[in-house]
Amino acid sequence: MQSTIDFSHYLKKTGPGLLHLDLAVEGINCAGCMAKIERNLSKIPDVTSARVNLTDRRLALEWKAGAVDPALFVDRLAELGYRAYPFERADAETREAERASALLRRLGVAAFAAMNVMMLSVPVWSGNLSDMLREQRDFFHWLSALIVLPAAAYAAQPFFSSARAALRARNVNMDVPISVGIVLALAMSLFETAMHAEHAYFDAAIMLIAFLLAGRYLDQNMRRRTRAFAGNLAALKAETATKFVSEEEIRTVPVAAIRPGDIVLLRPGERSAVDGNVISGRSEIDQSLITGETLPTTAVAGSAVYAGALVRSGALRVRVSAASEATLLSEISRLLENAVQSRSRYLRLAERASRLYAPLVHATALLTMIGWLIAGATLHDSIVIAIAVLIITCPCALGLAIPAVQTVASGALFGSGVLLNAGDAIERIAEVDRVIFDKTGTLTLPELDVANAGSIPADVFDLAGRLALSSRHPVAAAVARAAGAKAPLPGIAEVPGQGVSGVVDGVDIRLGRPSWCGADEAANQILQNDPEASVVAFRHGLMRHVFAVRQRIRPDAANTVSALQRVGLTVEMLSGDREPAVRAAAETLGIYHWRAEVTPVDKIARIDELARHGHKVLMVGDGLNDAPALAGAHASMSPVTATQLSQSVAHAVFLGERLAPAQAAIAISRQALRLMRQNLWLAVIYNALAVPVAMAGLVTPLIAAAAMSGSSLLVMLNALRARRQREAI
Template sequence: MSYAQMSACPACSAAPAAETTARARDVKDTHIVLSLPAIHCAACISGVERTLMGQAGVKAARVNLTLKRAQIETDHTTDTETLLKALTDAGYESYELDAGALSATQTDRQGRAILTRLAVAGFAMMNVMLLSVAVWSGASDATRDMFHLISAVIAVPAIAFSAQPFFISASNALSARRLNMDVPISLAIILAAGMSLFETFQSGSHAYFDAALSLTFFLLAGRYLDYRTRSVARSAAQELTALEVPRATLESGAIVPINTVSKGDILRVVPGARVPVDGIVTQGASELDRSLLTGETLPVGVDVGAVLNAGEINLTGPLLVQVTAAGQDSSLHRLADLVAMAETSRNRYTSLADRAAQIYAPAVHLLSFVAFIGWVWMSGDIRHALNVAVAVLIITCPCALGLAVPAVTTAASGRLFRAGMLIKSSTALERLAEIDTVVFDKTGTLTEGCPALSNWHDISVENREIAAALAVGSAHPLSVAIADEAKKLGGKTAPLRDVTEVPGQGVEARWNGQVVRLGRASWIGAEALPQTATYLKVGDQPPVAFTFVDQLRAGAQAAVTALKAQGKHVVLLSGDAPAAVADIAGRVGIEAWKASCLPMEKALRVGELSRAGRKVLMVGDGLNDTAALAAAHVSISPASALDATRVLSDIVLLGKSLAPISEATQVSVSATRRIKENFAVAAGYNMIAIPVALAGFATPFAAALAMSLSSITVSLNALRLRGLK
């Protein structure tokens, strides 16, 4: 019993450290969250849930289609890798998320709070509106006073509860001596409610309870839309940092969280794992995939004494690594400083809504103050002057403005989310609409980052079967490519004995009494070809070369062609060798390319383009792209990118294809146009309504009408984005 309690609550458990460490993995994995970017229908839901429930150790699995995510309860007999593999085999793309970092409950609570306020405001608005209809249609004297009183009883508590977000934001802005959109909103709501209360007790003819409530309701609706768009993006941003679940394996085999590793520790890095720290190899030899860090497609051999950087992937042999820097000190994190510098320049971008608010807020206050002074001066009736001033404030209140931006960004992000893109930054769409130059990275962005066999059909069936049998057990990208190709064509492999992998060299085995080897040219004794290749030697026969080409990412060509058709200037910057870059540039149709770029050079090139007045969209996935991504006007990275890169970019491609990029640029242009149209609509309403209000003719009925009409027009205009072809 005590055992169960201990593992159920790791925080309270007073178990010795070693015991906790040993069980840390079990405890951590009892609740797993997976991201499933490609699911879209009922069949996907049941497929994923059935696959997961079919796995041993899974107690419960539930898919959330809205968030494209699965929550899984497991016991200690299974682990995340098994589940991911099962889903991949069933045809569903999936990534692990760190359940702890998601803190879904907290964001959910926030969403429910706004929805509750919205419901209260809506309920109160409808009731007060019905009572107002009686007043508008001519109720007078005692009846009118009673209706006003009932309205007040409903409205005042409802406003006090529902409008809190505006009051809080406005008081924050005022205490920082700034003006934001919420200041005129709060002022209008408070003044309207206060003035109406006063009028009710004085048996006045005009009360604005309905206006104050519908103002609150419409604005909360805008807030809720805004919240929903951002919560999906926010959870995704956390999701993305969470994608790389930070664990390290100690020499003893215990798996510990990365933040408990310190300098001098010895870590074990198994083939296929990512190096979690910076360090020096103390034992073993292997090959490393550095493509995420440098853009090189081909693996690099390492030996005892070699320096490793966090983020590289170990391919062929197990390594023991002495930690030289972990966590915040590792090279991965040092790059963040570089990025932070570039980021500050981009943060200076002011969104359209903020620009509108800067003009709007002072103008509205000035206008209603002028109205008040004017009427006092003309008629001397302070009560009437105050009434007019309140009417001006209500009519000019940025109700439509508050909806104008969120309604459009919700519609546009929803559309792009369905196309497989996640908009992380709230101003990304506006910035994306302005771009005229697109810079692509090669390895991992335009290409899959894994090579494809190019001469499979020129090789004899016997050699194919031997090569496939040798390649099957290795994690080296060239071996994986051979094994994949063999599997596609029937998967027959030759019977081998004594298969051994020689780290850094290749794979060796015995076949029909002969030694067979698959690996490097120098090890086999073959002459190295100028292109990417691996070599097979069977006994004493001459070596056979298997040649490879970079595999283009799905949709790469379509994206480049579409962007060029849109009149964008397309550039390719890569850290890889010139021959490989020229080949890819030719295949996708990019004329302007540059090879062997260092990370800083990429950022410099992007900076140069920006200084020349171009707005650059950077698409990249590697660590060597991060500085360039930060320096660009707006940035996109694929889901397969390194976590540091994804966190940095404004937009993340959830699927494998690059094709949605061209759609995104189109949608962003029309979204920005809709936002501007919405501002124009709101301004148009004000142009008609303000003179009427200033003249003192604005009744509560006119205010309610103007407000609802402008809000509905704006929302409908935003919805047009959804159907756009």
């Protein structure tokens, strides 16, 4: 009886008429495997996207709904030599841990066998110089074979099984020539031992396996570092929430059962499963991994709470604004995964080189052996040299050159509060020579604040805040939030275009336009002193007060702008706001190039103008009107509070209230780009030097194995430098 997989549970809708499926794929070990899988599955009609995540060996597929049976993907992968099944994070982590343990066990067996065989090789090599009897030499060779052959059969299984699967699918990968080299070395050594020859290469074969396993284990550990970031986010996701089913009754329910508008209870020590706003209670909460703010913040009525936030002290009642996959935490996870699945042009270059590797190296080894035979060398010597060529040309260093840097740099960027939204984001951001900022919501914080709160009497502030709760206007909402208002006043009416009004203790009260409240003179005085402010007036009988409401400049914006200018980057500000407000912000931040009242078309025109003059622009903005400019710039960033459209077109998203992540993105990206280029050159120079030396017969298979593993280790160690962010960009 043949069983089939029901994929319906694993399918997700990603857009109008589009379905998404994640598959775990066994046997992916290099950039060549990634390219082969993506190239073949993208050829299936109606498949719109096929992206491999090498970090957790996951294939993300997207296709037109109803056009393709998901089982076709599994069958096609099987034809290519890969086993696939639906991806589930918990199972993937378990399998990955088992794979790492298996590699470590095999490495231990290979290393133990290699040490013993090396001890046996010493008397053989020294005995050849001191007239060792043939019987003694044969004994040591057979003893070496007895140790190495079973050890190699067990330890080399990752390479043998991968090569076998590729050959069954009539393909080749980098494990094919490695397996050929190992088998040839063992077979030749066994033949030489049976023929009583002076030399055998059991030590070289088992050392090669040990070096390869060590390199693969180190590579896997490096990739797990990136998964650790995604794992941290996944660990923050609570599976259940405590929901109020009535005013006094609560019930623990799955997150999937929570809807916007529901009220949930967050108790000390719990993590929030939803996004929402506090309606009552007070607590210290830790939202550092979501918002980038390292210090705990105080949550009171009106405060925003995000999924993953840890409640430290008092209990909170929270009205849900988003749950399950609609939360900010889920959006951050998707951005992080999208960055890893995307491609940079340097990675595409490495993939193309890896695809050419297998046929090229086989041809080179064969021609080397034929050349030495023609030159008069023995068959034994010619095969040994061909084996050395097979081993020394393994493209592990080339395959790791770019992914290793991207993995480490992505982790460093995430630690600095930056999430990549495109595979070539690092390269694009590293190349910019000009930065353009939008003002509202970018250089300023998105939420409005009462700038003159200190000059308003507390009782007036409290009454105005309660009145403001009856208005939907964002300026009134800022007054209510700043006042900490919880209970709206009864009997309040809204006057369209003017504000809200009512009667308290027989006295008329109003909150709205200064002219409606009879406070024009006070409002004009505030606007003269603070042109960035918006004003709302409050009247209580004969008493009048004016609230100055405006967005606050991000706390580190001036320092960030100054740091960018110090390293030669020209900073501009393009804003659709009024000229007085833009001028005041520019003077505060030290931005010398600015324009006010610009339209989205004006922003695009400015970016195009700079591009024609050879400049590469980083556009930093939020809001719907910034989306065209973000898409048209060489590189772009948005705050995590930006509109969904702005986030989708930006190359990167930054967290928290600080602007410093924009500076960190440039610093880390420039360092990463340097390391990518260095790694490519290291891989090219290694092959340029190693291949001719191997073809000349100047290295043994053992030395070739050490050189190949050394080049991979050098590339990985160089990639780790991407973790260190330099003070200067």
